[in-house]
Amino acid sequence: MTPATSEPPHPVHTASWAPSSPCGPGCLQDDEAAVSQVRVVVRLIRLVAVLCAAVLVGAVLAVPVLGGPARARWLSACCRAALTAVGVRLRVNGGPYSDGAGVLVVANHMSWIDVLAMAAVEPVRMLAKHEVRDWPVIGPLAARSGALFVDRAGLRALPATVDATAQALRSGSVVGVFPEGTTWCGQAAGPFRRAAFQAAIDAGAQVRPVAFELRRPDGTPDRSSAFVGDQTLWDSLHRVLRLPALICELTVLPAIPAGSAADRRELARMAADAVAAVTGVPHTAQWQQPLGGAAGPVRVEAA
Template sequence: MNPLNPWPLEPVCDPSCAGRSTASVSPAVRGRRYAALAYTVAGAVAAGKRLSEPEVVRAKARAVLDGVGLRIVGDTGPLSVPKEESGGTGTLIVANHISWIDVITMLAVEPMTILAKQQVGGWPVIGGLARRLGTRFVHREKVRELPLMIEDMTRLLASGRSVLVFPQATTWCSVAGGGFYRASFQAAVDAGAPVRPVTIDYFQGPRRTRWAGFLGVENFTASLSRVAGAADMTVRVTAHPPIRGTDRRQLAQDARLVINGELAPMHAGPGAVAKVRTGAGAGAAAEVRAGAAVTVVRTGAAADVRTGAAADVRTDATADVRTDAAAAEPEDEPARMAVG
């Protein structure tokens, strides 16, 4: 493993995060769902080059969701900012990442170019379909290829094509899991393109659920089995107002705050919120991005640091707190862009 790798290759969540389903379908219904999914995938394979046509993509994506018993609620219109408002560029669409269903859902709303990990390209059937859709693959172990990826994304955006990125870099069991890795936002900066934050969340009946998650090292079959067996499940898509900026750090922070809203993270990880209270401001509080632990604390006096889902740092002088999500950046440009 590359020690400078900025992406979390080891997921934090595992299948135990899924919790419980509040309602299940009968074995007969589950069987019909598997059959419908197989029929849809076979149809997508048979579509050949037509799979690159937006209307075909949208129809197949919706058929997959229908096949496994999922309904989309919320924003189902175009996610890209209109060209007359974007200056002719495409839109960098960024969303939280919970499940393999996220990609299908976004394509059902609006077909777009997707940035995915290299491993997806090697998956049977799915990899071939992804390539036909024009998916861009990033090899997360080859950090020095990152500038080339950013250049490619910049060209796509400048040409008017929208690109979907999941800046959490891996799946989490809840909306607010994990920090946002900022390299992809540089493409929006370079292309002068707007960023559209999107929240993807799952519900069973009126209650939020983690049952649809693709969690940790579990295989696709296990996740599919949970989804196909659940009743009354919906996926909610919330498109937030577009944002612009010239600093990828600020864009990533703004996008994450909008996407998470008031939701609290289920796990500690890059981007978890920590409270810092210092003697310099007589009880003043500041928020920092924290990992599972605060990695560097520089203070003018002794500090009491307690870590967990959040860190509470009390000092008698101003504290300079740096976290896993904001660690010192390596000097070489590819790693620097990746980390921050």
């Protein structure tokens, strides 16, 4: 094993099973060509308008007689509109996620932008941390979209979450999950955790890898819009609102049948490798750096 060039003053992981990322403010670049404050306010007003429309119309479409598909399509359209409102252009390569059967959509995770982008392509039931349920506006929208909430603070509820996810897949749902368990800056990426892949195996469902890349209009990777470290949601949103332009490129990759892998470990590795082939960032390495480090994560090659 190649030793790290620096050692963090405190442990990176609070527990061996708890998802964590060493990415912090040091991974983010400052944008000297930020837009005017007036444009920031205009974008924010547009975003608020989209969220209000999502809540109000979504509530009307929640009436059982109107059916769930219309609500799901509406919320998907709102996700795309929200990206446009904040100055993010969505570029989609490939698709769709599903051919009508249940499918587990798995992707790398850098920002809240990924969540909106995944749902903007087509309706998706997201696997989200349970705290999201209590967030204003976003929580009710997530619940109405059929989100599955998981408690990441403990392992006791994990089997029930896997069972619920498998049941959703059996029913024909498209379930979206970010198996890294937390956000990374894009220069580094975390391993794909295996629990969600067990749900795909139990349901006999396909796994659809999706690769996210955040870029500037000139094609260079963006390193300012990731949602990492001690940032609040508002901090991250404000950084995105100030960018002149941002492209979120989403690549839908060939589906992997759950039965093509020996177990969930191999299935997770196959999906992670497929994503890494597009982004160029491996998900197999370990990374070390304290949050807030100025130089970004330090790579430690696995033996």
